Amino acid sequence: MLVIFWILILVFRMKFLYNLIQLWEKYFLLLTNDLQKAIQLLDSQLLDVLISITLFILIPALFLFFRKKLKFLSININFSLAVLLTLLLAFVFAPIITDENPEFQKDLRMTKLLPPFSKVKVLHLKAGDISNSSAAEKFIAFKNQIVKQSYANNIIFIDNIKRKPDKIIYLQKEKSGELDLNRVQLKNNKSIVTNKSFILGTDEFGRDIFTRLVYGVRISILVGLGSVVVSLLIGLSLGFIAGTRGGIIDIIFSRLTDLFLAFPIIYLIILILAMFGNSLLTVIIVLGLSGWMSLFKIVKSEVLSVKNKDYITSAVMMGLPKMTILTKEILPVIMIPIIVNVIFQFSNVILAESALSYLGLGTGNSYPSWGAMIESGQQYITKAWWMILFPGIILIFTLFSANNLGKNLNKANISVMH
Amino acid sequence: MNKVFIKSLSKRIVTSIITLFLLVSFLFVLTRLSPGDPTQKYLSAEFSPELKEKVTASFKLDQPIFNQYINFVANIFKGNFGISYGYRQPVLSVVWQFLSFTLVFATLSFLLQIIVSSFLAFKSIRNKGKLFDRSVLNISLIVYAIPAFVLGLSLIYIFSIQLDLFPSSGLRSLDFESNSFFGKIGDYIYHLSLPLITLSLAGIALFYKYLRESLEDVYQQNFILNLKASGYDQSTILKKHVLPNAVRPLLSIAGIELGILLGGALITEVIFSLPGMGRLMMDSIFARDYPLVIGCALTAGVLMIASNFLADMIKMKLDKRLIKGLIN
Numbered sequence: 159m160l161v162i163f164w165i166l167i168l169v170f171r172m173k174f175l176y177n178l179i180q181l182w183e184k185y186f187l188l189l190t191n192d193l194q195k196a197i198q199l200l201d202s203q204l205l206d207v208l209i210s211i212t213l214f215i216l217i218p219a220l221f222l223f224f225r226k227k228l229k230f231l232s233i234n235i236n237f238s239l240a241v242l243l244t245l246l247l248a249f250v251f252a253p254i255i256t257d258e259n260p261e262f263q264k265d266l267r268m269t270k271l272l273p274p275f276s277k278v279k280v281l282h283l284k285a286g287d288i289s290n291s292s293a294a295e296k297f298i299a300f301k302n303q304i305v306k307q308s309y310a311n312n313i314i315f316i317d318n319i320k321r322k323p324d325k326i327i328y329l330q331k332e333k334s335g336e337l338d339l340n341r342v343q344l345k346n347n348k349s350i351v352t353n354k355s356f357i358l359g360t361d362e363f364g365r366d367i368f369t370r371l372v373y374g375v376r377i378s379i380l381v382g383l384g385s386v387v388v389s390l391l392i393g394l395s396l397g398f399i400a401g402t403r404g405g406i407i408d409i410i411f412s413r414l415t416d417l418f419l420a421f422p423i424i425y426l427i428i429l430i431l432a433m434f435g436n437s438l439l440t441v442i443i444v445l446g447l448s449g450w451m452s453l454f455k456i457v458k459s460e461v462l463s464v465k466n467k468d469y470i471t472s473a474v475m476m477g478l479p480k481m482t483i484l485t486k487e488i489l490p491v492i493m494i495p496i497i498v499n500v501i502f503q504f505s506n507v508i509l510a511e512s513a514l515s516y517l518g519l520g521t522g523n524s525y526p527s528w529g530a531m532i533e534s535g536q537q538y539i540t541k542a543w544w545m546i547l548f549p550g551i552i553l554i555f556t557l558f559s560a561n562n563l564g565k566n567l568n569k570a571n572i573s574v575m576h
Numbered sequence: 577m578n579k580v581f582i583k584s585l586s587k588r589i590v591t592s593i594i595t596l597f598l599l600v601s602f603l604f605v606l607t608r609l610s611p612g613d614p615t616q617k618y619l620s621a622e623f624s625p626e627l628k629e630k631v632t633a634s635f636k637l638d639q640p641i642f643n644q645y646i647n648f649v650a651n652i653f654k655g656n657f658g659i660s661y662g663y664r665q666p667v668l669s670v671v672w673q674f675l676s677f678t679l680v681f682a683t684l685s686f687l688l689q690i691i692v693s694s695f696l697a698f699k700s701i702r703n704k705g706k707l708f709d710r711s712v713l714n715i716s717l718i719v720y721a722i723p724a725f726v727l728g729l730s731l732i733y734i735f736s737i738q739l740d741l742f743p744s745s746g747l748r749s750l751d752f753e754s755n756s757f758f759g760k761i762g763d764y765i766y767h768l769s770l771p772l773i774t775l776s777l778a779g780i781a782l783f784y785k786y787l788r789e790s791l792e793d794v795y796q797q798n799f800i801l802n803l804k805a806s807g808y809d810q811s812t813i814l815k816k817h818v819l820p821n822a823v824r825p826l827l828s829i830a831g832i833e834l835g836i837l838l839g840g841a842l843i844t845e846v847i848f849s850l851p852g853m854g855r856l857m858m859d860s861i862f863a864r865d866y867p868l869v870i871g872c873a874l875t876a877g878v879l880m881i882a883s884n885f886l887a888d889m890i891k892m893k894l895d896k897r898l899i900k901g902l903i904n
Contacts, residue, residue: 416595417602421877422839425857429603429869432861433610509723513843516725517858529725536729540737550726558721 159235163247164218167254174257177304178211188297195294199301207253207305214254238559238566245556248375253305258366260373260526261308267330268315269364271542272356281319281328282343282350283312319349359544362534367548370526374549377527378556381442381511382504388446389453390500396450397457398484401465408458415451423448427510431519438521441514445507453499460492494571498564505560512553528553592881596874597652603873604648607866608641614661614864635661657874658867662860667871671856675875677747678853681768682837685775690830692776693783701791712784720781728774728847735770742770745849771848775841779833786829790822797821820894831887835880840872 168175185208188196235243248255263269268278316328326337326349342349358367400408418426430444464470473483514520515529523530528549535545615631632638636647651658657667696716700709736744743749749763794800795818803813840854849855853872860868 413591413595413598416591417598420592420595420599421873421880422836424842425839425861425873425876428858429606429861433607433612433864435611505721512723513725516843517846532725532729539729539733543733546726546729546733550723550730553723553726554718554721557723558718561721562717 159240159243160221160247163244164214167214167251171254171257174304175211175214175254178207178254179215181301181304182208182211184297184300188293192294199294199298203253203305204301210251210253213250238562241555241559242563245375245379248372249379252372252376256366256369256372257304257306258369259306259308260370261365262306262310262369263308263364264310264313265315265330266364267333268317269356269360271362271538271545272360272364273542274359274544275355275357276359277353277355278315279317280352280354281314281316281326281337282352283314283337283341284343315354316351319351321349358548359542361531361542361545362538367531367544370531371528371548371552374526374528374531374552377438377521377525378508378511380438381445381521382507384442385444385446385449385507386500386504388443389448389450389503390496392447393450393453394457394496397454398461398488400454401458401461402480411454411458415454418448418451424510424513427514428517428519431514436514436519436522438525441511441519441521445510448510449503449507453496453503456495456499457492460495461488464488464491494567498568498571501560501564501567505557505564508553508560509557588885592885596877596881599877600652600870600874601645601649603870604645604866607864607869608644610864612864614866618661657871660860660868660871661865662863662868663865667867670868671853671871671875674851674853674856677851678838678840681771681775681841681850681852682834684768685772685779685841686830686834686837688772688776689779689783689833693780694787696780696784697787697791700788701795704792713788716781716784719777720785722778724774724778724841724843725847727777728770728844731770731774732847743767744770745847747850771841771844771850774847775837775844779837782829782833783826786826787822790825791818794818794822824891824894827887827891831884834883834887838879838883839876 185196185204188199272278314328314330316330318329320327320329324339326339326342328335328337344350356366356368358371361367361370396411400411427444427448431440434440470483470487473487478486511520512527512529512532515527516533518530518533520527520530531549532546532553535542535549538545614635614637615628618631629638636644639647648658659665660667660670663670696712700712703709732744735742743766747764747767749767752760752763755763800813800817803817838853840852840857842854842858844850845852845854846858853876857869857872857876859865860872
């Protein structure tokens with residue numbers, strides 16, 4: 159599976175990878191020459207690209223090196239595991255899988271609401287002259303060539319062109335424009351026209367849906383993992399305290415769980431997000447806060463059932479510290495039910511995040527999110543079905559795989575216990 | 577027996593009331609803590625600060641929070657939930673307008689879920705391992721993973737836009753009043769079919785999964801084999817011995833599901849623009865209509881607890897051993 163991914167990327171993105179490696183090299187040179195400037199230039203996008211290309215080279219090397227120790231990699235891969243693994247890869251390698259910018263928009267007239275597999279002709283213009291500028295500026299120009307920005311000055315989307323002796327007339331639907339010959343890139347005295355394809359079509363702002371889906375993985379996984387960690391921390395600690403102490407603390411925590419379970423939790427989430435503002439961080443925290451109840455119940459009941467076993471008593475008698483008993487004696491026993499629960503929780507959170515984005519209470523507009531994509535597709539449902547279909551399918555696959563994985567693990571756990 | 581029952585029943589009622597009270601207080605604190613001004617929707621402070629103060633005073637938001645809370649608690653015990661800022665009506669009457677739709681809608685959806693899923697489950701346990709069983713099982717897994725908004729929009733695209741069979745939103749046609757009684761009911765059904773499918777499919781898949789699993793479990797038990805060997809006919813075994821045992825895990829799920837449905841099917845209501853509790857709740861949150869938010873939350877909480885309670889009662893009816901467990 160992983161090998162297939164690497165081969166696919168190598169085949170389809172050969173040139174891009176080569177460029178990225180060059181970029182890394184140039185950045186390294188810049189780092190050694192002009193440290194301050196280099197650090198100034200390091201924005202999140204550049205960092206993202208550099209990290210993913212580094213990992214892309216490092217991971218196969220590490221695998222080759224530690225081949226013998228990584229036996230768990232040879233487990234059978236079924237459909238759901240493959241989907242989740244693909245999502246994980248897309249999370250890390252988003253800038254390599256697609257070389258577009260998720261926010262890229264240009265010439266709306268030409269690129270708006272294109273159906274899947276459509277191609278648009280691109281006229282390439284000359285870039286600014288960079289022959290006699292400093293090393294840093296050269297690097298910036300090179301970077302902008304490779305790492306795509308959300309806007310590009312040196313291309314125009316066109317329907318058709320007509321060549322005149324001293325200028326070029328291009329057509330964009332009903333509108334036409336002209337360009338001087340010296341502004342257009344020429345090759346054998348002909349202007350360069352290439353095709354740009356949009357595999358899954360474009361949205362209402364002419365943004366590539368495939369790219370947005372790949373980057374949308376990041377939001378979903380980030381929110382999923384983040385809030386699962388939050389609820390794991392809360393559920394585990396409260397459950398452990400309630401299970402070991404009992405008494406009044408147990409009663410208080412149990413009432414608290416009842417309180418959270420006593421009315422549809424989605425309204426509480428909406429209430430908090432609507433009143434206190436929604437951002438990536440608040441969404442993660444609120445979703446995490448709303449999902450700890452089942453974990454709390456599981457941990458509490460497991461701790462209660464384990465507490466009076468002989469080996470725990472002997473551990474207490476031996477005077478082991480509480481943390482050691484928790485991590486060494488209790489956690490391994492309750493690990494699998496917790497993992498199963500965490501996987502279900504993960505799929506719940508992804509669903510909740512996309513539903514919130516659909517309702518306009520998501521993580522904001524700075525990142526593409528599947529739910530928000532579906533929400534914007536709703537307005538164009540008569541014209542552009544692909545805006546809903548593809549994010550919807552990805553969402554269904556993700557949820558299905560997570561549910562399936564949880565179910566299989568649960569089944570395996572039960573059969574081990576019997 | 578009866579004494580134990582009454583004791584645990586009263587204990588349960590008391591804990592439910594405490595939980596609801598805590599819930600309402602929690603929401604009260606949350607709404608008062610949040611930034612944002614409920615009066616802003618009606619008038620701007622820039623135009624006339626005096627008028628704004630008047631409105632704030634009329635909402636009783638000018639008093640210290642502690643006094644507000646005392647007032648609020650006193651009023652709740654009198655059954656008075658205040659007046660909605662937006663609707664200018666008592667909260668309970670606003671809630672009732674929307675609740676009536678939700679009650680009908682949720683009950684219909686719930687019945688649909690139970691009937692379809694049990695039909696499928698019985699049919700597939702009879703054809704266990706055959707093509708029907710396997711395909712329904714796999715389809716149910718996929719259906720369960722479809723989010724409501726994807727499903728709803730797909731249904732709208734297929735049935736409203738491409739085939740033009742069902743309306744995509746609303747509850748009544750324009751010529752609703754001119755219809756006869758049955759025509760009106762027909763019109764409601766015509767408008768509610770897509771929302772009902774959207775709301776019910778995931779529940780059908782869930783119930784189907786649980787019911788099929790527990791039916792399979794029960795059928796594998798020894799006492800069923802004994803009954804079969806003794807020559808009881810299939811339907812008696814099913815009705816008297818399998819069903820009461822198999823339905824128990826389903827009932828807990830059904831209680832929770834009914835509670836969630838009665839609290840309002842937010843996403844479905846938003847997609848098909850239906851007047852239900854979910855949208856009322858969301859709109860009141862966005863409008864910062866504090867009394868209405870709390871009224872809605874309390875209604876949803878009461879319905880949730882009541883439906884869980886109902887499920888437990890039915891479970892207890894089936895299995896007398898569970899009476900003591902009623903408390904939790």
